[in-house]
Amino acid sequence: MSTNPAIQTYGWTPVPRDLSILLKEQSQASGNAPTVTVSSIPLPSSELATKLHEYAKKELALQTFNHSMRVYYYGQAILLYAFPEWKSETFDETYFLTCLLHDIGTTDKNMPATMMSFEFYGGYLSLDLLKGLKSPIEQAENVAEAVIRHQDLGTTGKQTRIGALIQLATIFDNMGLNPELVSKGTIEEVVKAYPRKGWSGCFAKTIRKENGLKGWAHTTHLGENDFPEGVEGNKLMEPYDNL
Numbered sequence: 001m002s003t004n005p006a007i008q009t010y011g012w013t014p015v016p017r018d019l020s021i022l023l024k025e026q027s028q029a030s031g032n033a034p035t036v037t038v039s040s041i042p043l044p045s046s047e048l049a050t051k052l053h054e055y056a057k058k059e060l061a062l063q064t065f066n067h068s069m070r071v072y073y074y075g076q077a078i079l080l081y082a083f084p085e086w087k088s089e090t091f092d093e094t095y096f097l098t099c100l101l102h103d104i105g106t107t108d109k110n111m112p113a114t115m116m117s118f119e120f121y122g123g124y125l126s127l128d129l130l131k132g133l134k135s136p137i138e139q140a141e142n143v144a145e146a147v148i149r150h151q152d153l154g155t156t157g158k159q160t161r162i163g164a165l166i167q168l169a170t171i172f173d174n175m176g177l178n179p180e181l182v183s184k185g186t187i188e189e190v191v192k193a194y195p196r197k198g199w200s201g202c203f204a205k206t207i208r209k210e211n212g213l214k215g216w217a218h219t220t221h222l223g224e225n226d227f228p229e230g231v232e233g234n235k236l237m238e239p240y241d242n243l
Helices: 019-026 047-059 062-082 089-101 118-132 137-149 161-175 184-193 199-213 218-222 226-232
Strands: 014-016 158-160
Touching: 014 019, 014 161, 019 161, 047 062, 047 089, 047 118, 062 089, 062 161, 062 184, 062 199, 089 118, 089 137, 089 161, 118 137, 118 218, 137 158, 137 161, 158 161, 161 199, 161 226, 199 218, 199 226, 218 226
Parallel strands: none
Antiparallel strands: 014 158
16 A cells, blocks of 8 residues: 555545444443543634634535534544544645535535536535635645545445545434444534534435435435435434434
């Protein structure tokens, strides 16, 4: 494998695409997941991170922005519990940028602007935006790859650490999968700061909207009915969904 230092710096290190294998082989989790407070997890504060945070607030619907922020905090909780050796200042920033941009392709402006599936167009937009903001190219490219592949769940091959983390955090928030990775106390902390506001129904509607507009959409590989119904049936987050 290449010895390019950017691999470690920006989270390119390959890990199993099969999340169950990743958790079995590489998780350092021991005991119950601890409660992590929002105040204990600082947001990246570089000029790049600050500008992108403001961009996401402006471009994303409130429900989608809150989801993106929950994905950041749940991902950080998962890192601390299961993969602490992955963490670094540059990894955390790259993950933050990925969280803010992973659903940029679902906006009312962007979804009908292209024939491409929302993750792929979102990756294209992310790369262009980050290059314009002078992100290091290796960082910008990993964000774009993770955005493109954040719904690329499967059992074969590899993906990056950034990609694996955003998959774990998004399926946790969207479907309540792998509930052992994040404590109830952490969920309550994060939802208090970034309320769901009916996110389960909102995201299921977005899935069906894209599948209706684009019958070839990449999302269909998760099941044209199974995926939106799984999102709507998120029992773990049901007590918090209308907060």
